[in-house]
Amino acid sequence: xxxxxxxxxxxxxxxxxxxxxxxxxxxxxxxxxxxxxxxxxxxxxxxxxxxxxxxxxxxxxxxxxxxxxxxxxxxxxxxxxxxxxxxxxxxxxxxxxxxxxxxxxxxxxxxxxxxxxxxxxxxxxxxxxxxxxxxxxxxxxxxxxxxxxxxxxxxxxxxxxxxxxxxxxxxxxxxxxxxxxxxxxxxxxxxxxxxxxxxxxxxxxxxxxxxxxxxxxxxxxxxxxxxxxxxxxxxxxxxxxxxxxxxxxxxxxxxxxxxxxxxxxxxxxxxxxxxxxxxxxxxxxxxxxxxxxxxxxxxxx
Amino acid sequence: xxxxxxxxxxxxxxxxxxxxxxxxxxxxxxxxxxxxxxxxxxxxxxxxxxxxxxxxxxxxxxxxxxxxxxxxxxxxxxxxxxxxxxxxxxxxxxxxxxxxxxxxxxxxxxxxxxxxxxxxxxxxxxxxxxxxxxxxxxxxxxxxxxxxxxxxxxxxxxxxxxxxxxxxxxxxxxxxxxxxxxxxxxxxxxxxxxxxxxxxxxxxxxxxxxxxxxxxxxxxxxxxxxxxxxxxxxxxxxxxxxxxxxxxxxxxxxxxxxxxxxxxxxxxxxxxxxxxxxxxxxxxxxxxxxxxxxxxxxxxx
Numbered sequence: 001x002x003x004x005x006x007x008x009x010x011x012x013x014x015x016x017x018x019x020x021x022x023x024x025x026x027x028x029x030x031x032x033x034x035x036x037x038x039x040x041x042x043x044x045x046x047x048x049x050x051x052x053x054x055x056x057x058x059x060x061x062x063x064x065x066x067x068x069x070x071x072x073x074x075x076x077x078x079x080x081x082x083x084x085x086x087x088x089x090x091x092x093x094x095x096x097x098x099x100x101x102x103x104x105x106x107x108x109x110x111x112x113x114x115x116x117x118x119x120x121x122x123x124x125x126x127x128x129x130x131x132x133x134x135x136x137x138x139x140x141x142x143x144x145x146x147x148x149x150x151x152x153x154x155x156x157x158x159x160x161x162x163x164x165x166x167x168x169x170x171x172x173x174x175x176x177x178x179x180x181x182x183x184x185x186x187x188x189x190x191x192x193x194x195x196x197x198x199x200x201x202x203x204x205x206x207x208x209x210x211x212x213x214x215x216x217x218x219x220x221x222x223x224x225x226x227x228x229x230x231x232x233x234x235x236x237x238x239x240x241x242x243x244x245x246x247x248x249x250x251x252x253x254x255x256x257x258x259x260x261x262x263x264x265x266x267x268x269x270x271x272x273x274x275x276x277x278x279x280x281x282x283x284x285x286x287x288x289x290x291x292x293x294x295x296x297x298x299x300x301x
Numbered sequence: 302x303x304x305x306x307x308x309x310x311x312x313x314x315x316x317x318x319x320x321x322x323x324x325x326x327x328x329x330x331x332x333x334x335x336x337x338x339x340x341x342x343x344x345x346x347x348x349x350x351x352x353x354x355x356x357x358x359x360x361x362x363x364x365x366x367x368x369x370x371x372x373x374x375x376x377x378x379x380x381x382x383x384x385x386x387x388x389x390x391x392x393x394x395x396x397x398x399x400x401x402x403x404x405x406x407x408x409x410x411x412x413x414x415x416x417x418x419x420x421x422x423x424x425x426x427x428x429x430x431x432x433x434x435x436x437x438x439x440x441x442x443x444x445x446x447x448x449x450x451x452x453x454x455x456x457x458x459x460x461x462x463x464x465x466x467x468x469x470x471x472x473x474x475x476x477x478x479x480x481x482x483x484x485x486x487x488x489x490x491x492x493x494x495x496x497x498x499x500x501x502x503x504x505x506x507x508x509x510x511x512x513x514x515x516x517x518x519x520x521x522x523x524x525x526x527x528x529x530x531x532x533x534x535x536x537x538x539x540x541x542x543x544x545x546x547x548x549x550x551x552x553x554x555x556x557x558x559x560x561x562x563x564x565x566x567x568x569x570x571x572x573x574x575x576x577x578x579x580x581x582x583x584x585x586x587x588x589x590x591x592x593x594x595x596x597x598x599x600x601x602x
Binding site: 183184216298 | 485508597602
């Protein structure tokens with residue numbers, strides 16, 4: 001089955017003390033769609049400007065990503081984020097953000113997208129997430145990702161969205177902000193009360209926690225010797241997770257979700273090993289399978 | 302087989318915004334010995350003053366802990382730590398520390414302790430840890446715990462100790478301090494080069510990582526709805542771990558260690574649910590078994 005991914009399609013310029021990496025392919029939808037494409041047919045809904053390099057279209061196509069829903073505004077500018085890392089690569093600060101064509105975007109899905117069974121509302125404004133959800137019919141499983149920005153500036157829209165999705169994905173500090181609760185177990189219970197049957201809290205190198213009707217699952221992160229750039233790791237995680245779910249021919253979402261988190265973690269680990277999508281797009285399926293097997297061994301009691 | 306535990310035997314006075322808890326039983330050896338006692342015969346090496354309440358001796362005895370190596374200095378004062386928690390219970394600050402009888406203590410082990418196969422050098426000065434290690438013959442497995450204080454004031458002694466132990470246990474910030482490395486995987490490799498075949502890095506609510514000759518094991522922490530007082534959780538973890546190892550009638554330390562970490566995590570979870578040792582000492586073996594089974598389920602893929 002296929003995955004529909006909506007989110008940002010961006011250019012990221014990432015400076016470090018040692019290198020400049022201008023105008024890399026970035027954005028939540030780019031990371032999530034490439035990650036999903038390792039497992040299942042993937043449809044992208046996004047918007048880019050006339051400055052979007054054709055080599056990035058070629059890259060999407062190399063991954064078999066359906067671009068019928070990638071809108072192009074020829075006289076507009078692609079969403080562009082610039083940031084800088086500190087020496088130890090742990091802290092990142094934003095230098096500049098140009099919203100460009102994303103600012104007033106209201107996605108119109110091609111007819112071929114409307115029946116997508118797995119819908120991933122990757123990180124973008126909740127209003128865009130609603131607009132996409134309005135255009136799909138009877139999806140089997142809808143996941144929304146979000147970020148602190150939307151908790152700050154679009155909380156009402158986000159809370160309305162939570163009543164329409166099966167699963168919310170957010171990181172631990174966002175979960176604290178949303179629930180005003182420091183304890184992850186009780187925070188999860190509060191988020192379920194806002195709507196979603198499944199909640200996944202991302203904890204970076206400490207893994208993630210899935211909460212669903214059958215209780216909790218504590219998922220590990222793949223331990224990396226070197227993190228080059230964690231930008232997009234969360235998007236890769238949820239993209240890999242959805243791709244894996246869509247690819248399963250048997251079992252329910254409930255029974256497949258644990259293994260889906262493991263696959264998401266593994267794709268995210270590759271993402272962290274290079275700037276932007278550089279390492280992810282070089283990843284071979286066999287490398288993913290090998291790391292999944294390793295990760296399973298690392299947590300087996 | 303039995304476990305010998307050396308460390309601090311203390312009185313802890315813990316203030317919170319809502320309550321005062323004066324002169325609780327505390328100290329690394331108290332927490333570790335009680336934790337180990339759930340699984341295996343446990344021998345305590347420690348020192349207390351004339352002010353040490355007899356009810357705490359009764360508590361040790363209730364857990365079957367061998368007190369032949371608990372020295373009593375009748376005209377001395379028991380090591381006493383006073384601390385205060387902030388409103389959210391996440392930050393703790395020390396109000397006062399009275400070293401008392403621990404300051405110049407040089408343990409002398411009773412003959413019955415010398416053959417202990419499992420030796421836990423719980424958190425105390427490396428010089429005391431050396432002194433105990435000098436008095437045991439051919440132990441099967443020696444684990445040392447430590448803390449940032451000893452990295453700051455007794456690094457040379459600690460480095461010398463690392464060449465004499467099978468396993469070092471420390472938390473993530475201590476591992477960074479010891480190795481000057483932010484990455485846990487490469488920090489582990491550096492610690493192995495200092496001596497121990499096994500290294501365990503504790504990450505609090507994020508679980509722990511075991512590194513040994515057969516690679517890594519990512520161990521979960523038991524997810525708690527409410528943390529009352531994390532004081533002693535690390536000591537309970539390593540005590541439970543050693544008690545479990547000592548209780549196994551088959552399998553090598555290597556093959557039993559993964560399950561040992563799970564048992565340690567579970568005892569630590571009970572420790573966090575009450576001030577001092579209040580909840581731990583009320584724990585029944587069936588409660589431990591139930592949480593171990595739950596924790597195994599929470600990480601099963």
